[in-house]
Amino acid sequence: MIINFNSKFLFLSLIFLLNLIFARSFGISSRFNVYITNNLPNDTNPLTLHCKSGDDDLGQRVLHKNEEYSFSFRRKIIIGSTLYFCHFWWEQKDKSIDVFNNHIAEKDCGRVNPDLMECYWKVQEDGFYFGAHRYPPPEYWKKESW
Numbered sequence: 001m002i003i004n005f006n007s008k009f010l011f012l013s014l015i016f017l018l019n020l021i022f023a024r025s026f027g028i029s030s031r032f033n034v035y036i037t038n039n040l041p042n043d044t045n046p047l048t049l050h051c052k053s054g055d056d057d058l059g060q061r062v063l064h065k066n067e068e069y070s071f072s073f074r075r076k077i078i079i080g081s082t083l084y085f086c087h088f089w090w091e092q093k094d095k096s097i098d099v100f101n102n103h104i105a106e107k108d109c110g111r112v113n114p115d116l117m118e119c120y121w122k123v124q125e126d127g128f129y130f131g132a133h134r135y136p137p138p139e140y141w142k143k144e145s146w
Contacts, residue, residue: 032109034100035070036121038063039129040090047123051086051099058084075105088123093146097128108132 038047042065051058051071061069075082084100098104099121109119110132120131120138127145131138 030111030115030117031072031074032100032105032117032119033070033072034084034119034121035068036063036086036099036123037068038065039122039124040065041125045091048089049086051084053082053084088128090123090146095128095144095146097144104130110138 036049036051040047044065046065046067047063048060049063049069050060051069053073056073058071063069071084073082073084082100082102082105083098085096085098087096088094100109100119104119105117108130109117111117112133118133120133120140122129122131122140127142129140130143131140
Protein backbone atom coordinates (compact mmCIF):
# COMPACT_ATOMS: atom_id res chain seq x y z
CA MET A 1 0.00 0.00 0.00
CA ILE A 2 1.40 3.38 -1.01
CA ILE A 3 0.55 6.45 1.02
CA ASN A 4 1.66 9.71 -0.46
CA PHE A 5 3.08 12.66 1.47
CA ASN A 6 -0.18 14.66 1.35
CA SER A 7 -2.14 11.82 2.99
CA LYS A 8 0.42 11.48 5.78
CA PHE A 9 0.45 15.23 6.34
CA LEU A 10 -3.36 15.38 6.43
CA PHE A 11 -3.52 12.46 8.88
CA LEU A 12 -0.92 13.97 11.23
CA SER A 13 -2.60 17.37 11.05
CA LEU A 14 -5.93 15.78 12.00
CA ILE A 15 -4.34 13.99 14.96
CA PHE A 16 -2.71 17.24 16.12
CA LEU A 17 -5.99 19.16 15.80
CA LEU A 18 -7.91 16.51 17.76
CA ASN A 19 -5.25 16.61 20.46
CA LEU A 20 -5.63 20.40 20.76
CA ILE A 21 -9.42 20.16 20.93
CA PHE A 22 -9.16 17.49 23.62
CA ALA A 23 -6.68 19.56 25.63
CA ARG A 24 -8.83 22.70 25.44
CA SER A 25 -12.08 20.94 26.31
CA PHE A 26 -10.60 19.49 29.49
CA GLY A 27 -8.71 22.63 30.50
CA ILE A 28 -5.39 20.87 30.14
CA SER A 29 -3.68 23.70 28.32
CA SER A 30 -5.24 26.48 30.41
CA ARG A 31 -3.04 29.11 31.95
CA PHE A 32 -2.96 29.08 35.74
CA ASN A 33 -2.16 31.96 38.08
CA VAL A 34 -1.21 31.03 41.65
CA TYR A 35 -1.31 33.78 44.30
CA ILE A 36 0.18 33.54 47.80
CA THR A 37 -0.56 36.27 50.38
CA ASN A 38 1.03 36.86 53.77
CA ASN A 39 -1.89 37.24 56.17
CA LEU A 40 0.19 36.69 59.32
CA PRO A 41 -0.27 38.92 62.39
CA ASN A 42 1.08 42.46 62.48
CA ASP A 43 4.43 43.09 64.16
CA THR A 44 5.79 39.61 63.44
CA ASN A 45 8.60 38.42 61.22
CA PRO A 46 7.92 38.34 57.48
CA LEU A 47 7.01 35.13 55.69
CA THR A 48 9.78 33.47 53.67
CA LEU A 49 8.89 31.06 50.88
CA HIS A 50 10.67 29.12 48.16
CA CYS A 51 8.58 27.64 45.32
CA LYS A 52 9.60 25.01 42.77
CA SER A 53 8.30 22.56 40.22
CA GLY A 54 10.09 19.64 38.63
CA ASP A 55 11.22 22.00 35.86
CA ASP A 56 11.42 25.44 37.46
CA ASP A 57 12.97 26.88 40.61
CA LEU A 58 11.08 30.12 41.22
CA GLY A 59 13.50 31.25 43.92
CA GLN A 60 13.12 32.42 47.48
CA ARG A 61 10.88 35.36 48.38
CA VAL A 62 10.20 37.34 51.54
CA LEU A 63 6.65 38.65 52.01
CA HIS A 64 5.74 41.27 54.58
CA LYS A 65 2.22 41.64 55.99
CA ASN A 66 -0.41 41.69 53.19
CA GLU A 67 2.19 41.32 50.42
CA GLU A 68 1.40 38.93 47.60
CA TYR A 69 3.58 36.74 45.42
CA SER A 70 2.24 35.22 42.21
CA PHE A 71 3.40 33.07 39.34
CA SER A 72 1.82 31.83 36.11
CA PHE A 73 2.27 28.79 33.94
CA ARG A 74 0.55 26.55 31.43
CA ARG A 75 -0.34 23.09 32.61
CA LYS A 76 1.47 20.24 30.90
CA ILE A 77 -0.54 18.22 28.39
CA ILE A 78 -0.08 15.01 30.37
CA ILE A 79 -2.76 15.16 33.07
CA GLY A 80 -1.39 15.24 36.58
CA SER A 81 2.16 16.00 35.56
CA THR A 82 2.25 19.66 36.64
CA LEU A 83 3.20 20.13 40.29
CA TYR A 84 4.34 23.24 42.16
CA PHE A 85 5.26 23.12 45.81
CA CYS A 86 6.50 25.77 48.22
CA HIS A 87 8.47 25.64 51.43
CA PHE A 88 7.35 28.26 53.96
CA TRP A 89 9.20 29.63 57.00
CA TRP A 90 7.77 31.91 59.68
CA GLU A 91 8.93 32.42 63.25
CA GLN A 92 9.83 28.90 64.49
CA LYS A 93 7.56 27.18 61.95
CA ASP A 94 8.33 25.66 58.57
CA LYS A 95 6.18 23.63 56.18
CA SER A 96 6.26 22.39 52.59
CA ILE A 97 2.97 22.06 50.72
CA ASP A 98 1.75 21.52 47.17
CA VAL A 99 0.32 24.83 45.99
CA PHE A 100 -0.65 23.30 42.63
CA ASN A 101 -1.24 19.70 41.58
CA ASN A 102 -3.81 17.76 39.59
CA HIS A 103 -6.31 17.58 42.44
CA ILE A 104 -6.07 21.30 43.18
CA ALA A 105 -6.44 22.13 39.47
CA GLU A 106 -9.53 19.95 38.99
CA LYS A 107 -11.34 20.57 42.27
CA ASP A 108 -10.28 23.89 43.73
CA CYS A 109 -8.99 26.52 41.30
CA GLY A 110 -11.52 28.94 39.84
CA ARG A 111 -12.08 29.58 36.15
CA VAL A 112 -11.82 33.24 35.13
CA ASN A 113 -12.32 32.65 31.39
CA PRO A 114 -11.88 29.68 29.01
CA ASP A 115 -8.09 30.06 29.05
CA LEU A 116 -7.39 31.20 32.64
CA MET A 117 -7.76 29.63 36.06
CA GLU A 118 -6.76 31.14 39.41
CA CYS A 119 -5.67 29.59 42.69
CA TYR A 120 -5.35 31.69 45.87
CA TRP A 121 -3.41 30.87 49.03
CA LYS A 122 -3.48 32.90 52.22
CA VAL A 123 -0.90 32.09 54.93
CA GLN A 124 -2.13 32.67 58.46
CA GLU A 125 -0.86 32.02 61.96
CA ASP A 126 -2.69 28.68 62.18
CA GLY A 127 -2.06 27.43 58.65
CA PHE A 128 -2.67 27.68 54.91
CA TYR A 129 -6.03 28.70 53.46
CA PHE A 130 -7.24 28.32 49.88
CA GLY A 131 -9.69 30.30 47.75
CA ALA A 132 -10.66 30.01 44.10
CA HIS A 133 -11.47 33.52 42.79
CA ARG A 134 -10.38 37.07 43.48
CA TYR A 135 -13.65 38.65 42.26
CA PRO A 136 -15.88 38.19 44.03
CA PRO A 137 -13.43 37.81 46.91
CA PRO A 138 -12.79 34.16 47.59
CA GLU A 139 -14.19 32.26 50.48
CA TYR A 140 -11.07 30.72 51.95
CA TRP A 141 -11.01 27.33 53.62
CA LYS A 142 -8.21 25.80 55.61
CA LYS A 143 -6.25 23.17 53.69
CA GLU A 144 -3.12 22.73 55.81
CA SER A 145 -1.87 23.45 59.32
CA TRP A 146 1.66 24.54 60.08
